[in-house]
Amino acid sequence: MAILELKGLSKLFGHNMAVNDLDMEVAEGQIHGLIGPNGSGKTTVFNLVSGFLRPSRGKVIWQGRDITNMPTYRITKLGLVRTFQLTALFKEMTALQNVVMSCHLHTGVNLWQQFWQDKKTRRKTAAVEQRAMALLEQMGIANVAQERAADLPQGYAAALGIANALATEPKIILLDEPVGGMNPTETAETMEKIKAVRDQGITILLVEHDMNAVMSTCDEITCINFGCKIAEGTPQNLCQHPEVAKAYLGEEIDLC
Amino acid sequence: MLKINYKQAFLLGTLPVVLISAPFAISGYKVDLLTNLLINIILVTSFQLITTTGGWSLAHIPMMGCGAYGTALLSGGLGIPFWISLPLSALTAAAVGLVISYPLARTKGFAFFVASFAAGEAIRLCWTRFKIPFGGHKGLTVPAPVLVENVAWLDFEEAVPYYFLTLTITLFSLIIMYRLNSSRIGDSWRALASEEKLAKSIGINITKYKMLAFAGGSFFAGVAGVLLAHRLWAIEPRQFGFNATLYLLVWVVFGGSHTFAGPILGVVTLTFLGELLRPLVEWVPMIYGAIVILILIFLPDGLESLPNKLKSLR
Secondary structure (H helix, E strand, O other), rough: EEEEEEEEEEEEOOOEEEEEEEEEEOOOOEEEEEEOOOOOOOHHHHHHHHHOOOOOEEEEOOOOEEEOOOOOOHHEEEEEOOOOOOOOOOOOHHHHHHHHHHHHHHHOOOOHHHOOHHHHHHHHHHHHHHHHHHHHOOOOHHHOOOHOOOOOOOHHHHHHHHHHHHHHOEEEEEOOOOOOOOOOOHHHHHHHHHHHHHHHHOEEEEOOOOOOHHHHHEEEEEEOOOEEEEEEEOOOHHHHHHHHHHHOOOOOOOOO | OOOHHHHHHHHHHHHHHHHHHHHOOOHHHHHHHHHHHHHHHHHHHHHHHHHOOOOOOHHHHHHHHHHHHHHHHHHOOOOOOHHHHHHHHHHHHHHHHHHHHHHHHHOHHHHHHHHHHHHHHHHHHHHHOOOHHHHHHEEOOOOOOOOOOOOHHOOOOOOOHHHHHHHHHHHHHHHHHHHHOOOOHHHHHHHHOHHHHHHHHHOHHHHHHHHHHHHHHHHHHHHHHHHHHHHHHHOOOHHHHHHHHHHHHHHHHHHHHOOOOHHHHHHHHHHHHHHOOOHHHHHHHHHHHHHHHHHHHHHOOHHHHHHHHHHHOO
């Protein structure tokens, strides 16, 4: 069952066709990888799907619904959320406050109550804080809950980015290079956590350069270059696909 | 630590005493000045609500004017009592603010600056062009507020009773604005100002929250306008022009706009400074200009950042 479909998705920046007639289907409950060399259009695809950019052509279908020109906050309400490559965090807030803030859509408190703050609201706010703390624990960063987000080392910041995304109660998360710059141990730990998120029933679309991580975690992979799809299939299929190796390394060698 | 607590207790203790006894200790003219200062405190604090979401609105003074004209028409033209005219006029200012904030929410930085200026000028032009009902260049007269008839200490044509009326309304306004600022709504405002990408991503409707901030700020600018109108007994479009906006900007730049108290500090300090410099009244604009330049060089975050800067120097 395809939960997310990209149909003929295209984006033109001046003379540059950043994304070119891309067709892709992400099956529900899977970890779907999106790979390609730098500048191949992966982050642009994320921006198009999550409402940060408007496509020049094509459609994005989420759970059977056309979300192509929807504003980002509405797309998030529908259960689709993305993380950011250079992690965007609320820098002056603590890690815990970041996640509490990210629970924005699910506090059960409307605007007037937010201002008035009676006892019922305070109880709901306490519940939100508990939930935020649980998310920090799930991502293994509960120990830095009271640290300012700007002071967090890169690995913790990336984990906090994912925690923020989880706080929106998504059905799919678009992860933009979650293990960028991590050593093998950190990478393995993070990929385990990502698998755990998938096991909770959340579909994952993963953009990543670390081939080991991608091959060992993804159920299905799409490879793009210059905005076009050049290969698609399981990790085993793609390993042997000559175009993929050529795109990354300029020559045909074995990627497995 | 104890030292700081004594200091805070001292301030918290003396401030109400000063505020309540001051009008009896000084001349009528000075009481009027204090009243004006209170009105300006509401003005700068409401401005801070709007700067929080990233916009320095040059339409804020015209919003104040909307409140002023509102009460002139309601209590002057229609004879509506003050305590109804006040919220209605403020709501009018909020409604106008809401309307112009929709296109403004789509602009940022310098574009917001210019667009807000255009919107403000459009409103002022309405007052100038439409003699009915706004009285054109000559403006309108405004009656003094009457809450209870024939009680001497509630005669709001007198400076001292009007001071206390303004003080009460100022206190209420500051409390409401403070609560707004420190609530989850305030958190959402600060979130969208610091990281708009992430704020969008977690489901914050940026346009809605920007409009809310603008309408809220305009509401209290309207309150300030009502108080100003009933103090002066007459209003005209010229009072709500760029000159007033300039002073507003100087107060907020001087005091800082990242804390609740910053703008208040700015307006209080500069108002007292202005009074001390009364003998040099022709030099005041130049002195203000020099102060702005000095502040931007040495303390760009305004007076509110001074305690932190001093701490880091130790």
